[in-house]
Amino acid sequence: MSRAEAERCVLAGRVAVNGVRTLDPERPTNPERDTVSIDGRPLRAARKVYLAMNKPAGCITTAKDPLGRPTAYDLLPPGAGSLQAVGRLDADTSGLLLFTNDTDFAARVADAGGGVEKVYVARIGGRLRPEDARRFESGVELDGTVTRPARCRVLESDERAARVEVTLTEGRNRQVRRMWEALGYPVLELERVRVGPVTLTGLAPGRTRPLDEFERTVILLEEH
Numbered sequence: 001m002s003r004a005e006a007e008r009c010v011l012a013g014r015v016a017v018n019g020v021r022t023l024d025p026e027r028p029t030n031p032e033r034d035t036v037s038i039d040g041r042p043l044r045a046a047r048k049v050y051l052a053m054n055k056p057a058g059c060i061t062t063a064k065d066p067l068g069r070p071t072a073y074d075l076l077p078p079g080a081g082s083l084q085a086v087g088r089l090d091a092d093t094s095g096l097l098l099f100t101n102d103t104d105f106a107a108r109v110a111d112a113g114g115g116v117e118k119v120y121v122a123r124i125g126g127r128l129r130p131e132d133a134r135r136f137e138s139g140v141e142l143d144g145t146v147t148r149p150a151r152c153r154v155l156e157s158d159e160r161a162a163r164v165e166v167t168l169t170e171g172r173n174r175q176v177r178r179m180w181e182a183l184g185y186p187v188l189e190l191e192r193v194r195v196g197p198v199t200l201t202g203l204a205p206g207r208t209r210p211l212d213e214f215e216r217t218v219i220l221l222e223e224h
C-alpha cells in the first residue's frame, strides 16, 4: 500500500507492533526484530523491486497529475506494486528513469552529495565555445551555490548547435538545462542515457525492464 494508505490503517487502529496496537504512524520499528501485524495478520516486507524505464518525452514524473497529462507511472507494468520514481526527469526530458520500493536504494541514487553518475546527451543551441564546455565542467552558480565538478564531451558541433554528453554526480532541479542556460545556450533536447551502471541499451521508449543483480549491487555499494 502507499504511505498515505498505511498511515490511515495505523490511525484506524488496525496495526499492532509485537502484539500491541499502535496509533502512531511514525513509531519506529525494526523489521529484523519486530512483528508488525494488520488486523491480527503478521506482515512480511514487500519483495524489493527495481525497474529501469525509458521515459518518453511528454510524460511527467508525478504519480497523479491534476491536469490529466500522461505520467511515467502509467507506463509501469501491471502488478508492479507501489513504486517510487528515483528522482525526476522533466516532462520534456526523455530517457532512463529508475523505479523502486527500496528507500535506501533510492536515497543512494538521488543523493545530492554525489556518488552515482548520471549521464545525459543534450542538444544545445548556438556555436559551442570550448571555454564554455570547460566552464560547464568546473561548475556553474545555480541558486547561490556552484555545481559539483562535471564532465562534458562534445559529440558534434557546428555553427548553429552542438550535441554534448554530460556527466553529473548530483541531481538538482532542471540542472542540465539551467547550467547550459546560465552559460548562454538553450537546451533543445535532453535525454538521460545512464545512471551509475544502468544504461538505456536495448530499452525502447515507454518500456521497462528489471535491473539485474550486478546493477543493483554496484549502486548499493557505490562510494559516497
Ligand code: URA
Residues within 6 Å of the ligand: 088, 089, 090, 093, 173, 174, 175, 176, 177, 178, 190
Ligand atoms: N537536468 C535537467 O535539466 N532535466 C532533467 O530532466 C534532468 C536533469
